[in-house]
């Protein structure tokens with residue numbers, strides 16, 4: 577067998593004798609004539625039977641494997657410690673990737689059971705082109721990603737702020753109570769529809785997402801008094817996010833703006849409507865589109881950020897694109913001071 581040279585990468589357990597090398601503790605050397613001409617000790621292998629040589633080689637390989645495994649473990653621990661030191665996280669607070677993933681999944685399940693309810697109305701596809709439907713499918717994927725991010729934020733904030741042992745079972749419950757992730761409903765969406773198929777095509781694992789999908793419309797699922805239809809055309813401004821209300825975002829992509837679609841639908845079903853309080857918090861900057869009609873995922877993000885921070889300013893600054901040219905009124909008053 578060709579033996580690799582002993583480099584730094586392939587270190588050998590120094591305690592493990594190499595076949596043919598002198599070892600006072602090993603009876604391999606028994607019967608080996610190991611005095612060289614110059615008087616130094618040198619391996620002589622010819623007296624060892626082949627079967628025994630093989631056995632010893634196997635044992636050496638095994639011992640080296642164990643040694644390397646231990647070495648790697650130590651290196652890993654060292655690296656983790658370095659990361660923890662850098663980010664000022666105590667060893668006790670460090671959570672393995674696997675545990676974090678499990679906790680995030682649990683957090684999403686809790687959101688599905690007890691998070692604030694929000695609907696994306698997917699029943700409006702008759703006025704959407706194939707391209708718009710495809711874009712909506714991508715936005716639904718982003719909505720889901722934003723919800724996951726909220727669970728992760730809650731988990732990370734909680735684990736770094738608390739001095740809990742990560743194995744403490746109460747940890748999970750406590751982090752769930754600070755998570756603001758929504759219980760997301762996709763209403764008016766049937767399996768086999770163009771939108772459903774696009775969702776599956778565009779979003780990996782869509783069929784296992786932690787969200788509720790219903791063929792029924794929001795008005796068939798929730799009491800009328802709980803529903804608030806969000807529409808940029810509403811005369812009412814949303815003041816706060818009421819945890820007992822179910823907010824409905826219209827599943828529409830306005831490639832060409834279709835005004836009043838959700839407002840008219842809400843009026844026919846006599847539901848409350850509201851628009852985001854953009855006018856109260858924002859004003860026109862130097863240039864931009866000044867469009868206040870936002871996408872499904874931006875509206876979802878705004879509601880989530882508002883719930884986390886209780887600040888419309890932070891929510892708008894985070895989610896309203898710079899290209900709109902809309903800037904916070906506080907920014908204007910700060911620069912004119």
Ligand SMILES: C[S@@+](CC[C@H](N)C(=O)[O-])C[C@H]1O[C@@H](n2cnc3c(N)ncnc32)[C@H](O)[C@@H]1O
Nearest residue numbers: 806807808825826834836837838851852869870
């Ligand atoms: C691209 S918009 C579609 C606007 C569409 N013309 C309509 O009639 O609702 C997608 C959805 O996001 C929500 N939305 C967008 N901008 C909004 C705003 N400024 N205030 C409240 N909801 C908004 C609405 O639910 C809307 O149906």
